[in-house]
Amino acid sequence: MTDETHTNLDRLLRSGGIRLGGVQRRRLAWLVSQYGAPTLDGVSEGRRNGVVILREPPSGAAAELFYRSLTPGCAVVIPISENPGFDFLKSKLTEFGTVGPCGVDGPHEMWWGGIGWSKLLAAADSSTVRPRIVSCYPRGGDATAAFALRHSLERFDLACHIEPIDTQLSDRILCFEKAEFMMRMWAKYREPLLFVEAGVAVREAPLLPSFLGCDVALHKWNRWEMSARTLYLGRTKAAEMMLRAWQQLAASYPAIWEGYLLDQAWSLTSSQTPLDTAWLPRSYHALKGDLGAMRATILHDQQTTTLELGPDPSFAGIARAARRAGRTGAHDALMVMTSKAGTGTAIAVILRDVSACDASAVAATVEAVAGAYAANCGGYGRLELSLCAWQDDVGAAREAAAQARYRILEIAPGQCIANDFFATHGADEALMTTRHLLP
Known part of the structure; x- marks a missing residue:
């Protein structure tokens, strides 16, 4: 890729409010070098080529129209693919790969695919x-x-x-x-x-x-x-x-x-x-x-x-x-972050109702949680973040966290997550423990 192409790609990502870590950014740049210029969202009026980056999951007729607009010369990238709202579209496409979350810099899972391996299989011969x-x-x-x-x-x-x-x-x-x-x-x-x-x-x-x-x-x-x-x-x-x-x-x-x-x-x-x-x-x-x-x-x-x-x-x-759909399930953590805190205390954050909210709202909450933990871990040495679409998922995530003896915190998309979010929660937990120990 030329410097101009890199600059254009960075400008496109900023315009779409898309955060990618270094490994995810390199994979996207590689796809652009193979398939051509990237675009954001939308259903093309004709057949399309290049890289299409999706921020919101299309459903029903929109997903079908989007699928019909693709050619073997097109790659689809979903930068917040941990959201189950994208599962329907993924089921219609060929899954090429995923890149896991990159911590606070890129706290989402990135999925990439298309309508067939033919282009990449042919290029692999070289x-x-x-x-x-x-x-x-x-x-x-x-x-x-x-x-x-x-x-x-x-x-x-x-x-x-x-x-x-x-x-x-x-x-x-x-x-x-x-x-x-x-x-x-x-x-x-x-x-x-x-x-x-x-x-x-x-x-x-x-x-x-x-x-x-x-x-x-x-x-x-x-x-x-x-x-x-x-x-x-x-x-x-x-x-x-x-x-x-x-x-x-x-x-x-x-x-x-x-x-x-x-x-x-x-x-x-x-x-x-x-x-x-x-x-x-x-x-x-x-x-x-x-x-x-x-x-x-x-x-x-x-x-x-x-x-x-x-x-x-x-x-x-x-x-x-x-x-x-190439993603983690409810009892698995989407993202694990660690801190330099001297304690062995860990906290499991469960983000519920992700299927009932806009993908952008869920993504913003994931980013806010990662940012708050990076800013002030509140004494927790380890954070595990799980996404749950339904109440059954919440139960599975809670059970897994309880078995690991983690502190459990349940939140909803759109909830205000300040930079002292974990510090405040850690202080509340310490106060409750002190009261419990007092005679």
Whole structure:
């Protein structure tokens, strides 16, 4: 991008009152370089190209008209995509990726997508960054599939590391074993890593994730259930943070399915750092028998009827809708902020009724909460902010916060949040505690 293009983009963001953190701003600039000039909102009278930035969620007929105005040469960016009001439009689009909140500078989740991967898949062929393909299989098992995988990678001149590992079960690799293998590969190599199962066939060079330059890339089975069968990790601190979170969860809960643990690691990481995630197309996770198997980049040897991929009955229904829309659910924190306060006290702020209010009002309240905590944390060492659309969501968020022994504060969109908001609340809590201790 030229300096003039950067200046025009900054001017557009200011005119729309849009706050983005550094990582989000870089992703948006990258999209502008790929798709063309950005515009704000509105339904075009004709077919459009470029980047469209949406501040308010269209619904009903407006969403349909907006969708019909898009072409494969258009990208849609939603800078406050944590709001469930955008879920309907997202369901009509192809989800490309998300960037987590960037603290007080960019306290929202940014979503980006379009009507198909064709433009980005074609451009990815020119990628100069090439990942190292890594894979493992149980020691003592049949190595035929691993040899076939290595042979298929030779066609694309891709570096790889495929090895047998010790496993508790002879016919499969458990989640903690896979996560430990990935940690060893992370320490051993300096390139981006692309993990694939040993039984896959690589049909095309898998360059899309490295071309996108994201922190992590994976596929969501049925649009909500994260799969660890194809997993990309860029050489970034955020990617390492998610990998370590996944490893720790897998070690702590070895009996829980790997996709659920990966989901929880993603949610935890994206709330604490601006994790730049790409949601890989089905061509990177095709199964034998798929209608699109002939156009697959990575073809897994499982049939489409496999029981190892969804639906996971233990995954709460309250969170499935959120994952389909590429955002955190009610019991997950949208944003986590920490302070230098010496206490270990944490506070959970629950923003209720977000579906009943304008997206701009909800966004302004999120920004006010982040700003107030940054200005004066009130002695709280940690803040977790959750968005709740319905009363059931509030109950789930309260239960999660109570289990973590957090102080709980419930607020509504549009509520006045002064810079001493947390200081005042902390003082009130201290006064109540003192009165309770007095004889």
